[in-house]
Amino acid sequence: MTKIVIDGLGADRGPDMVASACKAALEKRKFDLVVVGPEEAFKKELQDFGDRVEYINCEDLLENTESPARAIRQHKSSSLVQAFRRLNEEDCQVMLSAGSSGALLAGGYFITGRIPHVDRCPFMVSLPNARKGTALFLDAGATMDSSPKMLVQYAYMADTYARYALKRTDPKVGLLNVGSEEGKGDKRTLEAYKLLQGSDLNFAGNLEGQDLLATDCDIILADGFTGNVTLKALEGVIHLMVDKGKKVFYSQAKDKGMDPETMKVLKQEMGMFDLHQKGRGGAPLLGLRKPVYKAHGSSDAVAFANAIDEALDYAESGASEYIKDHFQEIEEE
Amino acid sequence: MTKIVIDGLGADRGPDMVASACKAALEKRKFDLVVVGPEEAFKKELQDFGDRVEYINCEDLLENTESPARAIRQHKSSSLVQAFRRLNEEDCQVMLSAGSSGALLAGGYFITGRIPHVDRCPFMVSLPNARKGTALFLDAGATMDSSPKMLVQYAYMADTYARYALKRTDPKVGLLNVGSEEGKGDKRTLEAYKLLQGSDLNFAGNLEGQDLLATDCDIILADGFTGNVTLKALEGVIHLMVDKGKKVFYSQAKDKGMDPETMKVLKQEMGMFDLHQKGRGGAPLLGLRKPVYKAHGSSDAVAFANAIDEALDYAESGASEYIKDHFQEIEEE
Numbered sequence: 001m002t003k004i005v006i007d008g009l010g011a012d013r014g015p016d017m018v019a020s021a022c023k024a025a026l027e028k029r030k031f032d033l034v035v036v037g038p039e040e041a042f043k044k045e046l047q048d049f050g051d052r053v054e055y056i057n058c059e060d061l062l063e064n065t066e067s068p069a070r071a072i073r074q075h076k077s078s079s080l081v082q083a084f085r086r087l088n089e090e091d092c093q094v095m096l097s098a099g100s101s102g103a104l105l106a107g108g109y110f111i112t113g114r115i116p117h118v119d120r121c122p123f124m125v126s127l128p129n130a131r132k133g134t135a136l137f138l139d140a141g142a143t144m145d146s147s148p149k150m151l152v153q154y155a156y157m158a159d160t161y162a163r164y165a166l167k168r169t170d171p172k173v174g175l176l177n178v179g180s181e182e183g184k185g186d187k188r189t190l191e192a193y194k195l196l197q198g199s200d201l202n203f204a205g206n207l208e209g210q211d212l213l214a215t216d217c218d219i220i221l222a223d224g225f226t227g228n229v230t231l232k233a234l235e236g237v238i239h240l241m242v243d244k245g246k247k248v249f250y251s252q253a254k255d256k257g258m259d260p261e262t263m264k265v266l267k268q269e270m271g272m273f274d275l276h277q278k279g280r281g282g283a284p285l286l287g288l289r290k291p292v293y294k295a296h297g298s299s300d301a302v303a304f305a306n307a308i309d310e311a312l313d314y315a316e317s318g319a320s321e322y323i324k325d326h327f328q329e330i331e332e333e
Numbered sequence: 334m335t336k337i338v339i340d341g342l343g344a345d346r347g348p349d350m351v352a353s354a355c356k357a358a359l360e361k362r363k364f365d366l367v368v369v370g371p372e373e374a375f376k377k378e379l380q381d382f383g384d385r386v387e388y389i390n391c392e393d394l395l396e397n398t399e400s401p402a403r404a405i406r407q408h409k410s411s412s413l414v415q416a417f418r419r420l421n422e423e424d425c426q427v428m429l430s431a432g433s434s435g436a437l438l439a440g441g442y443f444i445t446g447r448i449p450h451v452d453r454c455p456f457m458v459s460l461p462n463a464r465k466g467t468a469l470f471l472d473a474g475a476t477m478d479s480s481p482k483m484l485v486q487y488a489y490m491a492d493t494y495a496r497y498a499l500k501r502t503d504p505k506v507g508l509l510n511v512g513s514e515e516g517k518g519d520k521r522t523l524e525a526y527k528l529l530q531g532s533d534l535n536f537a538g539n540l541e542g543q544d545l546l547a548t549d550c551d552i553i554l555a556d557g558f559t560g561n562v563t564l565k566a567l568e569g570v571i572h573l574m575v576d577k578g579k580k581v582f583y584s585q586a587k588d589k590g591m592d593p594e595t596m597k598v599l600k601q602e603m604g605m606f607d608l609h610q611k612g613r614g615g616a617p618l619l620g621l622r623k624p625v626y627k628a629h630g631s632s633d634a635v636a637f638a639n640a641i642d643e644a645l646d647y648a649e650s651g652a653s654e655y656i657k658d659h660f661q662e663i664e665e666e
Binding site for chain 1 (some may be wrong): 567
């Protein structure tokens with residue numbers, strides 16, 4: 001039985017939201033749970049699940065500081081550090097937290113540790129895609145100043161994840177760039193292009209910003225700076241447009257006999273732009289010795305329950321082990 | 334009287350579209366025109382304007398190649414090269430083309446020349462902004478691997494443009510980055526942050542991707558790689574959402590008595606996301622000895638006429654001369 005460790009603090013909406021999400025997930029799926037957080041609050045919500053749940057009492061939330069690495073080293077009693085340490089024990093397969101990206105990254109590097117020969121760990125998000133439902137997008141911002149070689153490592157990790165966790169066949173890899181032709185780009189993408197072309201990945205060449213939500217690639221590669229800025233730009237414009245649209249409908253259409261069928265279809269069609277729906281509840285931090293998954297800080301119970309589901313899928317797919325094998329083979333070559 | 338040189342070829346829709354746009358602009362505003370393109374076609378459309386129009390007959394379109402620099406050097410008879418050379422004569426104040434960015438940049442560097450002490454020239458676009466109508470965004474993709482110092486130069490050019498061409502008072506400069514706090518970023522933005530803080534610009538610190546269309550900054554700074562990818566990402570998602578919305582309305586609402594007032598308000602509200610409307614017909618290439626303005630390759634006659642208007646505003650504002658003064662003063666310091 002897969003055992004997941006959950007950081008019960010760290011989400012913006014607090015531990016009660018996490019407790020409801022855990023309850024919903026436990027009802028739906030078979031798995032064991034270790035929850036690090038205020039024991040009484042969690043026990044109250046999860047008592048029906050008996051010994052499927054282990055409680056580690058903790059009320060110490062890791063503060064979001066400028067130096068997450070120092071915070072991780074100094075706040076050993078925090079829920080995040082305790083969750084990472086519990087993950088290191090043999091019976092646990094995956095860890096989930098809605099804490100800050102910086103703290104997760106620091107904990108991942110210093111407590112769980114990287115897979116040997118992995119230079120940096122990327123955050124990978126699932127972008128909505130008009131052609132194939134979702135595409136994987138990485139690095140969403142874990143590492144600044146990534147080298148071309150790191151981008152290729154990201155691609156191998158995402159390729160393995162796509163094959164095993166998402167069951168995609170021969171996933172296509174695209175490089176986010178300023179033009180579609182070979183020979184376009186900055187120093188990093190020009191060099192990464194060459195390395196990807198020489199790899200055994202299914203490299204489909206460059207793609208541009210306008211293709212992000214409509215590419216036929218399964219995997220979109222970017223350095224962490226570009227990835228973070230672009231992802232937030234998408235979120236910003238989607239939020240603004242949906243907000244403006246809603247305002248018009250609520251102020252104008254409400255009492256004017258707006259056709260309900262139209263509203264229903266509109267809602268369905270715009271659903272693809274909901275960046276936090278099922279399959280997009282969070283983001284794996286790839287390349288660690290054990291699977292670590294990040295839920296959105298702003299998650300509600302539905303989004304957090306989705307993240308639990310995705311984290312379990314990730315762990316049970318064995319993708320993390322296959323990534324380990326890949327980097328082991330590289331070393332042996 | 335301001336005299337503008339227009340590359341009559343280079344637009345996707347061809348010289349007839351350019352001729353209609355010139356006609357509309359000449360009817361609306363006082364200026365003189367030199368048009369480089371098929372003389373007969375232009376004369377037919379513009380004969381009523383007598384000696385306000387000078388014709389340079391040319392049917393030679395510069396091809397979009399991998400090496401625009403070489404193309405500019407070798408195709409001296411092309412409309413773009415002839416337009417740049419005519420701009421160099423004393424009686425012309427500004428040049429407009431809908432040709433490729435690469436060719437415009439090469440022509441600008443090799444024929445017009447940079448203002449002394451300007452390291453690189455950025456393309457600057459006007460982004461819609463929910464708070465203040467528009468914000469200037471640069472570099473949209475002219476230069477790859479920009480240095481921190483170049484970003485500061487871009488900021489000075491945009492500041493001058495905002496003051497003189499757009500009449501903004503004490504324009505606020507923001508740096509596009511992965512976090513709002515100081516200390517966030519890659520090597521380039523960390524260093525640029527320090528330089529901007531030490532400058533006499535009105536530097537407002539970092540802004541993130543989600544703020545792009547809702548910042549209270551007048552100027553948003555990015556290196557050309559990030560700028561290009563982000564801008565195209567915005568265009569892509571806006572296009573996709575508008576397209577999906579339209580499809581729903583056309584397939585569902587057409588014959589269902591959709592409230593026309595609602596549709597009108599919706600269209601107005603969504604108008605802000607039209608990236609090619611008035612004020613956004615094109616982009617100046619800043620830092621050249623004389624103003625050069627780029628119209629969108631896909632311009633229709635309305636968008637191209639807007640670009641003529643904006644190019645004339647730019648020339649008549651004197652912004653280009655003030656930019657020259659700024660870099661002259663730096664040298665003297």
